[in-house]
Amino acid sequence: xxxxPELELHPQKLIANRKRKADKFNLYKAIFLDxxxxxxxxxxxxRAIYYKFILNLSDLPFSWNEILSIFIxxxxxxxxxxxxxxxxxxxxxxxxxxxxTTKWTVEIxxxxxxxxxxxxxxxxxxxxxxGLFSSEGIAGAERLFGAMFTPQFRIFDDALFAxxxxxxxxxxxxxxxxxxxxxxxxFTARNLMKDNKISFAVYYVLxxxxxxxxxxxxxxxxxxxxxxxxxxxxxxxxxxxxxxxASNAKLYSxxxxxxxxxxxxxxxxxxxxxxxxxxxxxxxxIVLPFLSFTIYRWDINVRMATIIGLxxxxxxxxxLMQYQGLARWHEVxxxxxxxxxxxxxxxxxxxxxxxxxx
Amino acid sequence: xxxxxxxxxxxxNNGTHALKGISFGVxxxxxxxxxxxSGSGKSTLLRCINRLIEPTSGxxxxxxxxxxxxKGEELRKIKAQIGMVxxxxxxxxxxxVLSNVxxxxxxxxxxxxxxxxxxxxxxxxxxxxxxxxVGISEKAKVRADSxxxxxxxxxxxxxxxxxxxxxxxxxxxVASLDPATSNSxxxxxxxxxxxxxxTVICNLHFLSLVRRYATRVIALKAGEIxxxxxxxxINETWFxxxxxxxxxxxxIR
Numbered sequence: 001x002x003x004x005p006e007l008e009l010h011p012q013k014l015i016a017n018r019k020r021k022a023d024k025f026n027l028y029k030a031i032f033l034d035x036x037x038x039x040x041x042x043x044x045x046x047r048a049i050y051y052k053f054i055l056n057l058s059d060l061p062f063s064w065n066e067i068l069s070i071f072i073x074x075x076x077x078x079x080x081x082x083x084x085x086x087x088x089x090x091x092x093x094x095x096x097x098x099x100x101t102t103k104w105t106v107e108i109x110x111x112x113x114x115x116x117x118x119x120x121x122x123x124x125x126x127x128x129x130x131g132l133f134s135s136e137g138i139a140g141a142e143r144l145f146g147a148m149f150t151p152q153f154r155i156f157d158d159a160l161f162a163x164x165x166x167x168x169x170x171x172x173x174x175x176x177x178x179x180x181x182x183x184x185x186x187f188t189a190r191n192l193m194k195d196n197k198i199s200f201a202v203y204y205v206l207x208x209x210x211x212x213x214x215x216x217x218x219x220x221x222x223x224x225x226x227x228x229x230x231x232x233x234x235x236x237x238x239x240x241x242x243x244x245x246a247s248n249a250k251l252y253s254x255x256x257x258x259x260x261x262x263x264x265x266x267x268x269x270x271x272x273x274x275x276x277x278x279x280x281x282x283x284x285x286i287v288l289p290f291l292s293f294t295i296y297r298w299d300i301n302v303r304m305a306t307i308i309g310l311x312x313x314x315x316x317x318x319x320l321m322q323y324q325g326l327a328r329w330h331e332v333x334x335x336x337x338x339x340x341x342x343x344x345x346x347x348x349x350x351x352x353x354x355x356x357x358x
Numbered sequence: 359x360x361x362x363x364x365x366x367x368x369x370x371n372n373g374t375h376a377l378k379g380i381s382f383g384v385x386x387x388x389x390x391x392x393x394x395x396s397g398s399g400k401s402t403l404l405r406c407i408n409r410l411i412e413p414t415s416g417x418x419x420x421x422x423x424x425x426x427x428x429k430g431e432e433l434r435k436i437k438a439q440i441g442m443v444x445x446x447x448x449x450x451x452x453x454x455v456l457s458n459v460x461x462x463x464x465x466x467x468x469x470x471x472x473x474x475x476x477x478x479x480x481x482x483x484x485x486x487x488x489x490x491x492v493g494i495s496e497k498a499k500v501r502a503d504s505x506x507x508x509x510x511x512x513x514x515x516x517x518x519x520x521x522x523x524x525x526x527x528x529x530x531x532v533a534s535l536d537p538a539t540s541n542s543x544x545x546x547x548x549x550x551x552x553x554x555x556x557t558v559i560c561n562l563h564f565l566s567l568v569r570r571y572a573t574r575v576i577a578l579k580a581g582e583i584x585x586x587x588x589x590x591x592i593n594e595t596w597f598x599x600x601x602x603x604x605x606x607x608x609x610i611r
Contacts, residue, residue: 271438271465
């Protein structure tokens with residue numbers, strides 16, 4: 001019985017068929033990439049380099065018609081370029097013709113893309129060597145650093161309490177994150193989910209959601225939650241929790257993807273079902289990496305909790321923000337020293353614990 | 359006939375044509391050895407038998423039943439009757455020898471009980487008996503990765519014995535062991551074969567081991583069977599056909 005009609009072909013033909021399909025798909029990808037490269041190239045040269053730098057305009061002229069015509073131009077150039085199989089993306093996808101034209105386009109266009117990107121970046125960042133070394137600027141910095149090196153110990157009690165609050169925020173966020181992260185990590189591990197279509201769809205959707213959550217920084221989550229649940233430690237904790245779940249689920253699932261396949265194969269060869277394979281073949285291999293990631297994450301969360309405090313997440317960060325707003329630099333100095341000290345200790349302790357369990 | 363394979367093909371997704379129409383049968387109680395160069399398709403063949411790899415076409419019959427396309431519960435029942443031993447032992451390194459052996463019973467116990475590790479006294483007794491068979495019961499409580507290679511492979515044999523297998527597959531079981539240990543591990547396979555009547559299919563590299571333990575030999579070359587017969591009939595000419603012109607026989611004892 002043959003299930004797949006493809007298999008009635010001679011194996012050699014089957015292989016050739018598969019290769020032809022892959023090449024065709026790569027050509028479509030190359031067309032899209034080339035259109036993008038050309039479009040990007042023209043836009044950057046026109047707007048950042050020509051308008052902003054050469055003409056030195058402060059308000060860039062903007063019209064949709066202009067952009068549309070550039071886009072149509074890029075579509076035409078990019079399509080023909082990719083179809084001629086001598087373009088940069090053809091080379092990247094490994095379907096380019098092997099001749100001189102390809103070599104030249106790849107080298108010249110590739111370098112130009114890199115260079116205009118760097119130049120545009122320089123212009124957009126408004127890099128100014130003069131600003132860095134002006135005398136007023138340096139005087140201000142001196143005043144600030146001087147104050148910080150003579151800290152004000154009058155607020156030590158308050159700062160200590162705020163610091164402890166920060167450490168607890170980080171600890172609770174890390175602890176609460178463990179169960180949901182564990183569950184999520186199994187559903188986002190490719191090697192466990194790829195076998196059937198439904199589980200692969202679940203894997204895919206979960207990955208997209210987690211990537212989205214992770215791409216929003218804890219600082220921004222803190223802003224969102226300080227509106228949602230009100231300014232204070234709770235907002236900070238939830239912000240950290242959300243981000244910790246999303247990032248650790250990725251780390252955990254990568255640990256699952258990186259386990260030795262041999263034992264898993266051996267367990268499934270005994271006739272064990274999926275749940276048994278995971279529990280007896282996968283779990284024993286990942287307990288220690290998980291523990292290690294979690295401890296490391298607590299360390300990261302302590303650092304993040306101070307930053308989150310700046311936008312109303314409670315703890316030492318909020319206190320820092322208040323004194324900075326009042327321009328009381330001696331108090332700010334004390335708080336910064338305390339943060340540095342605690343972060344250093346946490347870093348050391350978590351490294352030692354992680355060493356010990358391995 | 360215990361196992362019957364007909365016109366088996368395997369083409370991997372990257373285009374490698376690993377098996378090109380393999381057909382053979384295995385009778386109960388045989389000690390069949392598969393030889394051939396690395397990459398000749400030996401491991402693929404073994405894994406197609408217990409469906410760790412899905413064959414592309416052809417049929418595999420086990421105990422008269424076509425198992426080429428069965429799925430789910432039915433497949434697991436079949437897998438539970440076929441033991442497998444690997445080159446890299448594939449034990450769970452951080453767990454004890456005993457729990458590694460107990461893993462062999464997973465296919466016939468309820469999921470819930472195995473997750474809570476609630477095993478009955480009989481199962482424990484059976485595990486110790488399997489460990490005794492391979493002469494390693496005193497190491498039951500030790501962590502698996504603290505054992506030597508040969509000992510780990512014996513634990514792996516004990517794990518497969520927990521399945522009370524009708525068929526035992528061994529994928530180059532002695533390829534990462536030294537010659538002396540190789541021989542002692544092979545003796546346990548022989549013991550299982552002779553005492554319990556378990557049919558063994560084993561991939562091997564060393565002809566001296568093949569001659570000593572095999573009751574029948576199959577040689578693979580580039581995915582095809584090029585020799586089938588008694589181990590004693592493999593003469594110099596056959597040896598060069600199987601392993602290539604430059605090959606020279608290495609004696610291990």
